[in-house]
Amino acid sequence: MSNYRESRGTFMGEKLLWKADLGDGSFRNPILFADYSDPDVIRVGDTYYMTASSFNYTPGLPLLISKDLVNWKLKNYAVENINYDTYKNPAHAKGIWAPAIRFHHNKFYIYYGMPDEGIFMVSAENPLGKWSVPICVLEGKGLIDPCPFWDEDGNAYVIHGYANSRIGFKSILGIFPMSYNGEKAIGEDKFIFNGTKTQPTIEGPKIYKRDGYYYIFAPAGGVKTGWQTVLRSENINGPYDERIVMHQGATSINGPHQGGLVDTPSNEEWFLHFQDKGVYGRIVHLQPVRWRDGWPVIGESPEETSLGEPVLIHKKPGGNPVWDPAYLDASDDFKKKELSLQWQWLGNHRQEFYSLSERMGYLRMYSLNPSGNDPVTLWQSSNVLTQKIVCPSFKAEIKMGIQGLGEKEQAGMVLMGGQYAYLAVRKKQNNLSVVYVESFGEKDVREEKVIMERLISNDISEIIIKLIFHENKGEPVAGFCFSVNDGTYIETGYTFVPSKHTWVGSRLGLFSIALDNKEKHGYADFAYLKVDAFEG
Numbered sequence: 001m002s003n004y005r006e007s008r009g010t011f012m013g014e015k016l017l018w019k020a021d022l023g024d025g026s027f028r029n030p031i032l033f034a035d036y037s038d039p040d041v042i043r044v045g046d047t048y049y050m051t052a053s054s055f056n057y058t059p060g061l062p063l064l065i066s067k068d069l070v071n072w073k074l075k076n077y078a079v080e081n082i083n084y085d086t087y088k089n090p091a092h093a094k095g096i097w098a099p100a101i102r103f104h105h106n107k108f109y110i111y112y113g114m115p116d117e118g119i120f121m122v123s124a125e126n127p128l129g130k131w132s133v134p135i136c137v138l139e140g141k142g143l144i145d146p147c148p149f150w151d152e153d154g155n156a157y158v159i160h161g162y163a164n165s166r167i168g169f170k171s172i173l174g175i176f177p178m179s180y181n182g183e184k185a186i187g188e189d190k191f192i193f194n195g196t197k198t199q200p201t202i203e204g205p206k207i208y209k210r211d212g213y214y215y216i217f218a219p220a221g222g223v224k225t226g227w228q229t230v231l232r233s234e235n236i237n238g239p240y241d242e243r244i245v246m247h248q249g250a251t252s253i254n255g256p257h258q259g260g261l262v263d264t265p266s267n268e269e270w271f272l273h274f275q276d277k278g279v280y281g282r283i284v285h286l287q288p289v290r291w292r293d294g295w296p297v298i299g300e301s302p303e304e305t306s307l308g309e310p311v312l313i314h315k316k317p318g319g320n321p322v323w324d325p326a327y328l329d330a331s332d333d334f335k336k337k338e339l340s341l342q343w344q345w346l347g348n349h350r351q352e353f354y355s356l357s358e359r360m361g362y363l364r365m366y367s368l369n370p371s372g373n374d375p376v377t378l379w380q381s382s383n384v385l386t387q388k389i390v391c392p393s394f395k396a397e398i399k400m401g402i403q404g405l406g407e408k409e410q411a412g413m414v415l416m417g418g419q420y421a422y423l424a425v426r427k428k429q430n431n432l433s434v435v436y437v438e439s440f441g442e443k444d445v446r447e448e449k450v451i452m453e454r455l456i457s458n459d460i461s462e463i464i465i466k467l468i469f470h471e472n473k474g475e476p477v478a479g480f481c482f483s484v485n486d487g488t489y490i491e492t493g494y495t496f497v498p499s500k501h502t503w504v505g506s507r508l509g510l511f512s513i514a515l516d517n518k519e520k521h522g523y524a525d526f527a528y529l530k531v532d533a534f535e536g
Contacts, residue, residue, distance in 0.1 A: 017327055017391040017533045020070050021316070027070040027286070028313050029253070034328050034388045035281025035505040036062070038098035038145075038204060040260040041069075041272045044108075048262065049101055049127060050272065051078070051110055055503060056087065056095040057344040057386065061110055063127055069262070069270055069286055069317045074328065074341045078110050078122045078131040081348040086116070089371045090347035090382055092444065093502035098161075098204055098258065100147040109182055111137070113144035115163045121148075121182055137178060138185040142167025145204045145258075148182060149236070152209075156180050157236060159192070159216065161203040171196040173205050173218065175237065192238045195220055199229050199242060204258035207236075213294065216240065219257045223276045226255055228298055246271075246287065246298035249309035253285060256310050261289065261296075266318045271298045275310075279417065279476045279498045280389055281505025287311060328390040330508075330531035334363040339385075346416070346509070347382025354385070362401065363526040365512035367409040374516050378414055378422065378509075379439065379446035386416055386509040391533040393470040396508055399527040400425070402432065403461050406522030410435070411512035413465045415478055417505070419446075421496040423465050423480035424511075425456075425524075432456050434463070434482055436492040452492050460484050462527075467508070469498070470534070476506075 018033040036052035043049075048069055054060035059077035066072045081087070082095055099112035108127045113119050118139040124131040137146075137158065145161040156178045164170035172194050177187035195202035199220035206217045216231040227247040231240035248254055259273025269289040274282040287299045287310055299308035329342045337356060345353070347370075355364045371380040378384050398413050405411060405427045412424025421438045436452040456463075464483040469476060478496045481489040498506040508531075512524040 017330055017394065017531065019327065021068075022313070025316055026313055027316050029285040029311065030275065030283040031070050031286045032072060032284035032328065033280065033392065034283060034390045035507075036064075036284050036388075037274055037282035037503060038258045039272050039274055039284050040100045040147075040206065041262045042101050042103055042260075043262050043264070044103045046265060049103075049108070051099050051101045053098055053112075053503070054079070054096045054344070055093060056082075056091045056347055058082065058087075058347065058349050059344065060096045061099060061112065061122070061131075062341075065128075069264075069272070072328075076128050076341075078124070079134060082114075083134065084117065087348045088382070089380055092379075093504075097503075098145040100145075100206060100260070102148055104148075104150050104182070109148060111146040111148050111158065111182075113146050113160065113163075115144050115166045116141055119143050119146045119158060119160065119185075123182070135183050137183065138176060138189065143174075143189075147206050148178070149207045149209075150180070150182075151236065154180065156182060157207075158185070159205050159207050161205060161218075171200050171202055171220075173202060173216065173231075190237075192236075193231055193240050193242075195229075195242075201226065202229060206260050208261060211294070215296075217259075217261055217271075217296075219255070219259075219273075220244075223257050223282075224254055226257060228256060228259075228271075228273070230296055232295070243295055244307060245296050246308040246310065249302070249307075251310050251312070253310035253312075256285065256287075256299075257282070264317050268317055269296075270317055271296075277505070279500050279506045280392070281500065282503075285310060286314075286317075288314060328388070330387065330390050330394075330396075331529055332363075333361075333528045334526060335361050339363075342387040343385050344387065345382055346378075346384040346386055349382060353383045359401075359525055361527070363510070364404075364523050365411065365510065365526065366523045367406060367411065367512045367514045367521045369514040369517060372517060376513065376515060377439070377446055377448050378416070378420065378511060378513070381511065381513055383513065384414065384416070384509045384511045386507040389469070389506055389508065390531075393534050395532050395534060396467040396469070397464060397528075397530045398466075398510065399462055399464050401462050401525035401527065404523040404525065405432075405512075406514075406518075406520065408515040408518065409513065409522050410515065411524030412510075413467060413480075414509040414511060415467060415469070415496065415498055416501075416507040416509050418499040418501040421478070421480070422509075422511075423467075423482060423492065425463055426453075426515075427522075430458070432458050432460065436480060436494060438494075438496060451494055454490070456484055464489075
């Protein structure tokens with residue numbers, strides 16, 4: 001996208017935050033310790049392409065590439081903003097759900113569901129360039145998890161699931177015919193499988209054809225405790241036979257949930273899927289696939305049965321050596337002309353939220369209040385700039401220029417989630433103070449409470465804020481501290497238990513925001529964000 005750039009991750013000697021490639025021809029799971037929910041994957045030539053859900057965050061529909069299915073790089077986004085008024089402010093847990101990526105007639109397609117609006121499609125001849133404007137293939141509430149399929153006879157279809165929260169039922173898969181160009185439904189949407197009794201909460205279907213059979217790969221049983229099911233039929237409309245092909249078994253990989261099947265140039269087959277990891281979000285795993293009697297077995301089968309279990313360490317696909325060891329970027333020095341790709345806004349974004357040219361080498365975030373609410377919370381503010389957590393334990397540090405802040409404005413660093421906490425510099429009555437704030441509330445409402453406030457000199461031009469995030473007896477805990485003299489750190493005296501949100505994990509974020517509805521605004525200048533992993 002035009003406003004984002006690829007970051008090489010070399011800032012300040014940054015090390016691998018999570019290393020999946022073990023360097024000896026093997027890999028460990030997860031291959032991505034980051035919240036890429038509902039991943040889907042294809043191979044075109046010698047390159048693999050992956051996308052995932054992005055919900056209310058923008059830009060949306062991340063596109064990652066790999067040469068070996070283990071080392072992935074974030075390269076692009078397919079959607080800049082969500083073009084509905086609903087998403088002007090953060091529409092938490094709504095937006096872009098569970099995409100499917102396909103390559104057909106020399107063009108890339110991504111289909112995705114928006115549970116309140118319908119099923120959409122974007123396309124591109126060059127996946128690393130600009131994607132098309134989204135097209136609504138079928139309008140309607142509760143239509144989710146679409147996967148397109150172009151059959152050999154010239155017919156085209158979309159198979160999908162249903163969201164109980166919008167339509168009043170679940171555990172059913174549906175199908176409708178679409179135009180061959182993939183742009184419009186051209187027939188009735190009908191049920192093809194009811195898993196209520198045997199495959200409860202079946203969802204996220206991906207359809208493939210092999211040896212005359214239609215195979216639908218779909219998770220069932222729920223995100224935290226479910227399993228992988230495969231359906232098989234000689235007719236795309238069913239009836240379908242069913243089989244569970246992977247479950248948690250004796251492993252620590254709960255779920256294992258939604259994903260996609262992909263082959264290698266050497267005809268190996270692999271399954272990419274997510275595991276719900278709570279605060280960390282839905283992290284990505286890779287499993288070997290073999291076929292027995294016309295059915296896939298995903299993972300390893302300890303007793304050589306048809307039921308597999310996830311692997312933790314395994315030989316890499318094709319025995320590939322290390323390909324340009326990759327990791328997900330977290331640190332940023334803001335020295336380029338465009339934002340690094342790891343950044344996503346909490347809602348639809350606008351150019352006036354920030355500048356990378358007003359003060360070279362800094363991210364200038366303007367203290368706006370796009371929600372128009374008074375008082376305002378970060379929960380309501382689309383101009384919070386966030387990124388995924390990419391390792392189990394880390395230290396995050398920012399240096400922030402604060403002399404540009406105006407009256408009733410604040411700027412700082414936040415750990416977002418179902419509940420969130422932040423440390424900020426706030427200007428009120430022409431005085432500067434450092435505030436530690438926690439949220440409270442439930443459902444769609446959040447309020448904020450100042451837990452600690454400490455006055456600082458109005459002469460201070462910069463502040464360093466540090467967040468330490470680590471596991472304590474298996475549970476994540478976080479705490480903030482700050483320094484106004486580049487040396488002595490002052491702790492808030494409080495710790496915060498991070499929490500996941502609906503469908504997503506916690507996120508690290510930066511912000512500069514006005515606390516009221518004034519027309520004039522100031523700004524904060526961020527010199528860097530440095531993220532370092534450590535053993536928790």
